Amino acid sequence: xxxxxxxxxxxxxxxxxxxxxxxxxxxxxxxxxxxxxxxxxxxxxxxxxxxxxxxxxxxxxxxxxxxxxxxxxxxxxxxxxxxxxxxxxxxxxxxxxxxxxxxxxxxxxxxxxxxxxxxxxxxxxxxxxxxxxxxxxxxxxxxxxxxxxxxxxxxxxxxxxxxxxxxxxxxxxxxxxxxxxxxxxxxxxxxxxxxxxxxxxxxxxxxxxxxxxxxxxxxxxxxxxxxxxxxxxxxxxxxxxxxxxxxxxxxxxxxxxxxxxxxxxxxxxxxxxxxxxxxxxxxxxxxxxxxxxxxxxxxxxxxxxxxxxxxxxxxxxxxxxxxxxxxxxxxxxxxxxxxxxxxxxxxxxxxxxxxxxxxxxxxxxxxxxxxxxxxxxxxxxxxxxxxxxxxxxxxxxxxxxxxxxxxxxxxxxxxxxxxxxxxxxxxxxxxxxxxxxxxxxxxxxxxxxxxxxxxxxxxxxxxxxxxxxxxxxxxxxxxxx
Numbered sequence: 001x002x003x004x005x006x007x008x009x010x011x012x013x014x015x016x017x018x019x020x021x022x023x024x025x026x027x028x029x030x031x032x033x034x035x036x037x038x039x040x041x042x043x044x045x046x047x048x049x050x051x052x053x054x055x056x057x058x059x060x061x062x063x064x065x066x067x068x069x070x071x072x073x074x075x076x077x078x079x080x081x082x083x084x085x086x087x088x089x090x091x092x093x094x095x096x097x098x099x100x101x102x103x104x105x106x107x108x109x110x111x112x113x114x115x116x117x118x119x120x121x122x123x124x125x126x127x128x129x130x131x132x133x134x135x136x137x138x139x140x141x142x143x144x145x146x147x148x149x150x151x152x153x154x155x156x157x158x159x160x161x162x163x164x165x166x167x168x169x170x171x172x173x174x175x176x177x178x179x180x181x182x183x184x185x186x187x188x189x190x191x192x193x194x195x196x197x198x199x200x201x202x203x204x205x206x207x208x209x210x211x212x213x214x215x216x217x218x219x220x221x222x223x224x225x226x227x228x229x230x231x232x233x234x235x236x237x238x239x240x241x242x243x244x245x246x247x248x249x250x251x252x253x254x255x256x257x258x259x260x261x262x263x264x265x266x267x268x269x270x271x272x273x274x275x276x277x278x279x280x281x282x283x284x285x286x287x288x289x290x291x292x293x294x295x296x297x298x299x300x301x302x303x304x305x306x307x308x309x310x311x312x313x314x315x316x317x318x319x320x321x322x323x324x325x326x327x328x329x330x331x332x333x334x335x336x337x338x339x340x341x342x343x344x345x346x347x348x349x350x351x352x353x354x355x356x357x358x359x360x361x362x363x364x365x366x367x368x369x370x371x372x373x374x375x376x377x378x379x380x381x382x383x384x385x386x387x388x389x390x391x392x393x394x395x396x397x398x399x400x401x402x403x404x405x406x407x408x409x410x411x412x413x414x415x416x417x418x419x420x421x422x423x424x425x426x427x428x429x430x431x432x433x434x435x436x437x438x439x440x441x442x443x444x445x446x447x448x449x450x451x452x453x454x455x456x457x458x459x460x461x462x463x464x465x466x467x468x469x470x471x472x473x474x475x476x477x478x479x480x481x
Contacts, residue, residue: 017088020063028060029139037143037462048204052140056206059096065135066095069128069236079127080109080219098132105130105212108232110220116340122192124218124232134213134237141205141240143462149243150250151457155269156239158461159470162318163377163477165268166331167454169322172264172275173311174329179264179275183282184315185290186305187246190270191238192230194245195298199231203244213237229298242270245297249290256289257281268318282308320378330379338383341371342390349394353401357415357427358439360398364391368442377452384444391441395425452477 032055039047055061069075070085078084085091108124115121126134142158149157154165172178196214200207213235217226231238250265253274257263263286264275274290276282287301294300309315314323319337323330344367352360368391372384399411412423419426419440426440455473459466 017092022067025060025063028058029055029064032058032061033139033143033462034464036140037147037460040144040147041463048144052205055140056100056136061136061139062095062098062132063092065098065132065139066091068135069131074125074131074234077125078109079125079130080107081127083128085128094129094132098129098136100206100209103133103209103212105133105209105216107216107224108218108227108234110218110225111234116336121233123234124227125234126213126216126232130213130216131236133209134235137205137209138237138240141203141237141244144204145240145243145247146460146462148247150247150265150267152250152265153243153247153267154455155267155271156243159459159473160455162268162374163452164454165266166318166320166322166377167452168266169273169317170329170331171454172266173322173324176327178311179262179277180311181276181279181282182309182311182315183274183276183286184305184307184309184317185272185274186302187270187294187299188302189230190246190299191233191242193298193300194231194242195229195296198245198297199241203241239269245299246270249293252293253286253289256285261285271317273315273317279308319374332379333375333383338387341367341387345391346394349398353398357425358429361425361427361439361441365442368444372442372444372447376447376450379449381445381449384447388443388445392423392425395441 032051036048036051036055039045039051066085070091076084085094106127106129108126111123111125112120113123146157152165152168154160154162154168173182196211199214200211203210214231215227217224218232219225231241246267249267249272253263253265257276261276261278261281263281266273274282274286276286287306291301311322311324311329314321316322316334316336319334320331321334323332345364348363348367349360352363355363368387371387372380375383395415396411399415403411403414415425415427416423417426418424418428419438424440424443426438428436429439430436453476456466456469459469461467461470
């Protein structure tokens with residue numbers, strides 16, 4: 001019996017993509033992932049390697065990898081081969097053809113997106129086949145990453161998100177006896193500068209496959225450029241590689257500080273903070289350790305963004321401003337993020353002069369609702385009211401440009417009365433049998449502010465004893481909106 005047959009013995013070969021028993025496929029993959037995590041915890045390196053081999057050669061994992069890359073947001077963006085897997089026949093064929101033997105990674109397609117500071121961020125887009133292969137190996141690498149992760153690392157991890165990192169900041173800084181000084185750390189071009197030598201030596205996965213991804217190069221304007229460092233932003237496996245490179249930083253900082261000078265650490269991706277009772281602790285102990293930790297990995301701190309701040313002055317972290325007012329710590333939406341949202345909303349409204357009211361509302365609501373849900377656990381009620389007011393002013397200007405000869409009362413009746421309350425931009429949508437539905441602009445002020453409960457630091461989603469724990473958390477904090 002082959003490895004593929006042994007790992008999928010209970011799985012009949014599908015005739016079509018639609019007849020695949022996806023719950024069974026997910027169960028097969030999850031079972032092997034749990035075994036990998038257990039072997040890592042027990043220190044059985046040979047078993048880890050053998051189980052990884054079984055998983056990456058499993059038909060269930062191949063099918064699940066293809067489904068992942070064909071259903072995510074980037075499925076419509078092709079690589080350098082200009083291929084997209086659209087039909088069920090293409091998906092099934094490419095899943096079963098996903099093999100290590102004869103595999104060769106193609107160069108990445110370079111694409112640029114704007115950053116907040118006006119610069120451009122390079123994205124490197126792999127081909128569909130390379131994405132599927134990365135997803136396949138990510139299934140085998142994720143249990144190892146979760147088992148070895150820092151206690152207070154929250155970026156790109158299953159069952160964790162920005163709210164966990166921010167809540168940990170609140171726990172560390174909210175008390176009267178909490179540390180007063182914060183080292184805001186930012187790793188310069190983390191994804192672009194991670195050393196290939198370190199990754200090839202320490203990342204526990206198929207080395208020839210990893211080497212191909214790292215050294216595939218990228219195409220830009222018809223020219224092939226080599227990649228001598230970094231892991232591509234846009235690759236499925238890149239966040240896992242970055243986490244593996246940075247895990248261990250928390251322990252290194254705490255060991256350097258010793259028991260006398262207690263420090264705390266919170267990291268999300270390549271952004272982190274370290275708290276201390278005095279600036280000397282952070283400047284003379286924490287910062288040198290971070291530099292020494294990053295150097296072998298080909299990384300270094302950004303001198304512009306790495307600063308030591310007093311908590312009463314406050315600091316920005318993950319789009320929030322964390323600041324202490326006397327004895328009270330508040331986490332609010334940062335001013336730059338509020339201004340950025342309002343700029344997008346105003347541009348959307350200004351450019352939608354020819355749109356129907358319902359079309360404009362459908363363009364605005366996802367932006368407003370998504371932003372509000374991101375900040376629903378912060379002290380954001382006052383900010384929500386401010387944003388609602390600014391959106392109203394922008395919409396009122398839209399009605400004036402649309403109907404320059406009409407009176408204010410006429411515009412109010414036409415655009416701000418359908419919801420039954422004054423000054424709510426809304427429209428009535430006709431339904432079947434003469435019924436109507438009111439469609440209105442989302443009001444952020446109606447978003448309830450709720451306290452977030454942080455995930456347990458040592459909780460591992462690949463440990464069976466935490467399966468029920470993460471299921472309950474998904475029911476409470478992972479609701480579909």
